[in-house]
Amino acid sequence: MVEESDLPKLAYLDMVIKESFRLHPVAPLLVPHESIDDVTVNGYFIPKKSRLLVNTWSMGRNPKIWSSNAEEFFPERFKDRKIDLRGHDFELISFGTGRRGCPGMQLALISMRLILAQLAHCFDWELPDGMLPNELDMTEKFGLTLPRANHLLAKPTYHLIA
Numbered sequence: 581m582v583e584e585s586d587l588p589k590l591a592y593l594d595m596v597i598k599e600s601f602r603l604h605p606v607a608p609l610l611v612p613h614e615s616i617d618d619v620t621v622n623g624y625f626i627p628k629k630s631r632l633l634v635n636t637w638s639m640g641r642n643p644k645i646w647s648s649n650a651e652e653f654f655p656e657r658f659k660d661r662k663i664d665l666r667g668h669d670f671e672l673i674s675f676g677t678g679r680r681g682c683p684g685m686q687l688a689l690i691s692m693r694l695i696l697a698q699l700a701h702c703f704d705w706e707l708p709d710g711m712l713p714n715e716l717d718m719t720e721k722f723g724l725t726l727p728r729a730n731h732l733l734a735k736p737t738y739h740l741i742a
């Protein structure tokens with residue numbers, strides 16, 4: 581079984597999680613914030629008391645940030661880029677950033693890594709009816725959160741010998 585102490589060694593899993601958040605952020609517009617003062621950011625004047633939505637969905641698909649293959653699921657793009665999910669790298673702020681960033685981030689990241697690592701370690705996975713991965717319907721249902729529009733169906737086969 582995968583233990584929590586194994587997680588630091590699972591570099592590719594981390595890249596897969598980042599890539600999943602980049603293309604399919606849980607909160608596509610984060611949570612609305614309000615500016616407490618007049619401020620100018622990058623030449624744009626934002627008056628006090630404006631409602632601010634940060635479109636992480638569009639940031640995650642911006643070719644200026646992620647190059648021309650921005651729409652492609654390609655975890656290796658993180659191999660030589662020191663981008664983490666902790667809110668320091670503004671290209672990828674799936675958990676928000678700053679003092680109102682997600683306080684559950686650490687719990688969420690550890691749980692996700694553990695669950696995904698166990699699922700990959702214990703089972704072989706197949707799509708139903710010989711479907712190929714690139715035929716999978718990845719349509720999203722937009723809202724405050726961004727679930728799949730259609731359920732994911734996948735067939736596990738247990739492959740660990742007792």
Ligand code: HEM
Nearest residue numbers: 606607610611674675676677680681682683684685687688
């Ligand atoms: C995949 C898992 C999760 C994701 C992607 C996520 C993402 C987010 C995002 C984007 C925000 C808004 C940040 C901002 O607007 O700057 C947020 C806020 C928050 N999250 Fe999470 N979250 C996750 C899991 C959790 C868990 C496990 C907990 C609690 C155990 C949690 C508790 C909170 C709370 C309390 C806030 C509001 C913080 C505030 O307004 O000061 N989240 N989260």
